[in-house]
Amino acid sequence: MSTTAQTPAQTSSKPVRRPGDRIFAGLSTASGILILTTLVGVAGFLLWQAWPAITADPSEVRGGQGLLYYIGPLVYGTLVAAVIALLIAFPLSIGIALFISHYAPRRLAQALGYIVDLLAAVPSVVFGLWGVSVIGPMMLGIQAWSVDNLAFLPFIGGPASPKSMLVTGTVLAIMILPIMTAVNREVFLQTPRLHEEASLALGATRWEMIQQAVIPFGRSGVISGAMLGLGRALGETMAVAIILSISARYTPIITSPANPGTIAADIALQFPEAPTGPPLATLVASGLVLFCVTLIVNMTARWIVSRRAEFSGAN
Amino acid sequence: MSKLIEVKDLNIYYGDFLAVEDVTMTIEPKSVTALIGPSGCGKSTFLRSLNRMHEVIPGAYVTGDVTMDGENLYGRYVDPVSVRRRIGMVFQRPNPFPTMSIKENVLAGVKLNNRRLNKSDSEELVESSLRGANLWEEVKDRLDKPGSSLSGGQQQRLCIARTIAVKPEVVLMDEPCSALDPISTLAIEDLMTDLKDDYTIVIVTHNMQQAARVSDRTGFFNIAGTGKPGKLIEFDDTEKIFSNPSNKATEDYVSGRFG
Numbered sequence: 001m002s003t004t005a006q007t008p009a010q011t012s013s014k015p016v017r018r019p020g021d022r023i024f025a026g027l028s029t030a031s032g033i034l035i036l037t038t039l040v041g042v043a044g045f046l047l048w049q050a051w052p053a054i055t056a057d058p059s060e061v062r063g064g065q066g067l068l069y070y071i072g073p074l075v076y077g078t079l080v081a082a083v084i085a086l087l088i089a090f091p092l093s094i095g096i097a098l099f100i101s102h103y104a105p106r107r108l109a110q111a112l113g114y115i116v117d118l119l120a121a122v123p124s125v126v127f128g129l130w131g132v133s134v135i136g137p138m139m140l141g142i143q144a145w146s147v148d149n150l151a152f153l154p155f156i157g158g159p160a161s162p163k164s165m166l167v168t169g170t171v172l173a174i175m176i177l178p179i180m181t182a183v184n185r186e187v188f189l190q191t192p193r194l195h196e197e198a199s200l201a202l203g204a205t206r207w208e209m210i211q212q213a214v215i216p217f218g219r220s221g222v223i224s225g226a227m228l229g230l231g232r233a234l235g236e237t238m239a240v241a242i243i244l245s246i247s248a249r250y251t252p253i254i255t256s257p258a259n260p261g262t263i264a265a266d267i268a269l270q271f272p273e274a275p276t277g278p279p280l281a282t283l284v285a286s287g288l289v290l291f292c293v294t295l296i297v298n299m300t301a302r303w304i305v306s307r308r309a310e311f312s313g314a315n
Numbered sequence: 316m317s318k319l320i321e322v323k324d325l326n327i328y329y330g331d332f333l334a335v336e337d338v339t340m341t342i343e344p345k346s347v348t349a350l351i352g353p354s355g356c357g358k359s360t361f362l363r364s365l366n367r368m369h370e371v372i373p374g375a376y377v378t379g380d381v382t383m384d385g386e387n388l389y390g391r392y393v394d395p396v397s398v399r400r401r402i403g404m405v406f407q408r409p410n411p412f413p414t415m416s417i418k419e420n421v422l423a424g425v426k427l428n429n430r431r432l433n434k435s436d437s438e439e440l441v442e443s444s445l446r447g448a449n450l451w452e453e454v455k456d457r458l459d460k461p462g463s464s465l466s467g468g469q470q471q472r473l474c475i476a477r478t479i480a481v482k483p484e485v486v487l488m489d490e491p492c493s494a495l496d497p498i499s500t501l502a503i504e505d506l507m508t509d510l511k512d513d514y515t516i517v518i519v520t521h522n523m524q525q526a527a528r529v530s531d532r533t534g535f536f537n538i539a540g541t542g543k544p545g546k547l548i549e550f551d552d553t554e555k556i557f558s559n560p561s562n563k564a565t566e567d568y569v570s571g572r573f574g
Contacts (some may be wrong), residue, residue, distance in 0.1 A: 106373075192410070194406060194408055194410040195410055195412060195413070196371075197368065197371065197404075197406065197410070198406065198410040198411075198412065198474070198477075199412075199423070200368065200371055200399065201366065201368055201399055201403065201404035201406075201478075202399070202400070202403070202423060202424035202427055202477065202478070202481060203396055203397070203399040203400030203401075203424060203427055203428070203481065204396070204427050205396050208427050212412065212423060212427070213412065216412070216414035216415070217413065217414060219414070
């Protein structure tokens with residue numbers, strides 16, 4: 001009332017706009033535009049720098065047999081390592097998150113939460129060193145056993161190696177576990193108490209309640225968390241560069257020392273000696289491919305989440 | 316299928332805190348029993364102790380007896396999960412599962428009992444439960460839409476349908492109309508009158524007209540002060556409680572004069 005009385009001039013057609021509103025709207029719009037420009041800028045840079053390799057004669061490209069020949073196995077290796085990591089980390093992160101959010105006594109849950117967050121702060125190069133000196137040797141035994149007993153599986157084959165794709169994937173899984181667990185824990189904790197009680201009052205056991213109320217409610221969050229983890233696994237450089245033994249192109253076998261490389265690790269390993277011209281452009285081109293793969297993965301995840309948005313509980 | 320509930324010397328604790336003290340009452344089958352009283356007097360806590368829902372809060376426990384047709388609900392080998400399957404509950408705010416369709420919501424409790432229902436049986440159950448909750452006509456054409464797309468009053472009736480779909484023996488309602496408009500409230504009250512043909516119903520309400528309209532027996536809870544336990548002051552026929560209560564505190568409360 002008092003506002004209208006003080007500003008009779010503004011009773012005209014124009015709505016009142018507060019300076020605070022305007023500043024904040026400006027700031028948030030600017031941030032939104034900034035992130036878009038960054039994305040376009042990165043894509044543009046990659047395309048511009050990679051162009052020489054795309055147009056060059058196949059013999060001038062690194063490897064001497066054309067761009068696809070060089071990048072193909074790297075894409076394959078990147079995907080295999082990331083998928084192994086996700087397969088291990090996905091169920092584990094849900095389990096840990098559920099334990100923290102619904103099973104552990106409160107004090108233990110808090111302590112565990114901090115530990116998981118701390119794990120996220122460990123630099124990747126440390127994970128790499130740990131993987132090569134501890135996890136690799138530790139997994140040698142089980143890999144050797146698999147080679148002896150499970151060789152009929154298409155992805156098992158000798159000789160067992162501490163620098164295999166499986167070891168790399170496992171270390172990647174440990175690296176992406178904290179972020180995925182943290183996201184999952186947050187979404188599980190946000191399950192409305194009303195929904196949990198609705199389920200319990202229908203005669204659900206705790207596990208049934210989790211299946212009925214907690215997991216469906218957290219579904220989109222869990223998928224987002226998995227995509228964050230997958231994104232990190234796809235782009236992980238140092239740990240892979242340190243652990244993985246690279247000496248093959250396409251192979252389904254994940255227990256041997258003959259593996260395809262991954263894009264990020266390959267860039268890191270080759271860059272110091274990368275000259276100029278098409279060979280350098282080849283590396284940038286592989287970076288462009290990695291960029292596209294990650295983008296596709298993320299968009300697919302968004303699409304999966306949005307398909308059932310009506311049922312998300314956000315309305 | 317409706318059952319008699321007898322409560323004797325019931326004390327309800329949250330950890331060290333005694334929330335409700337020494338309640339003794341008999342809840343008749345095929346009737347509506349209303350619990351009234353000021354906020355924080357323990358009536359909701361008492362209601363939740365009838366199907367052991369209060370145990371969901373860590374540290375909560377009871378002493379005393381609650382029996383249903385002679386069977387002790389707090390017996391040593393009684394699983395709270397099985398108690399809740401037989402004593403259903405409707406909450407203050409409508410809480411259909413947002414990730415499920417209307418149909419899935421109705422069947423949610425039935426699925427828990429690991430019963431494999433074939434298509435026609437489940438469709439029949441959905442229809443009879445929704446009819447039982449007076450919701451069928453409004454939703455029969457959109458059973459696959461999310462439960463959260465309904466209005467508040469419809470959502471609450473959906474929750475009632477979900478509760479009666481598992482064929483409980485008793486239905487507890489914790490202020491089921493407090494988030495609803497008067498028309499939806501009336502719909503739920505009519506429904507309670509219908510439901511009492513088949514079920515024992517206990518309802519907590521802040522609305523005294525509602526208690527007077529729907530219930531056969533009324534219990535008045537009160538609290539001596541903050542931090543003190545809630546007590547059952549008077550429990551009698553609804554008519555008597557609202558016209559000629561024997562306790563002064565009850566009379567003050569139902570006539571709107573407090574303290």
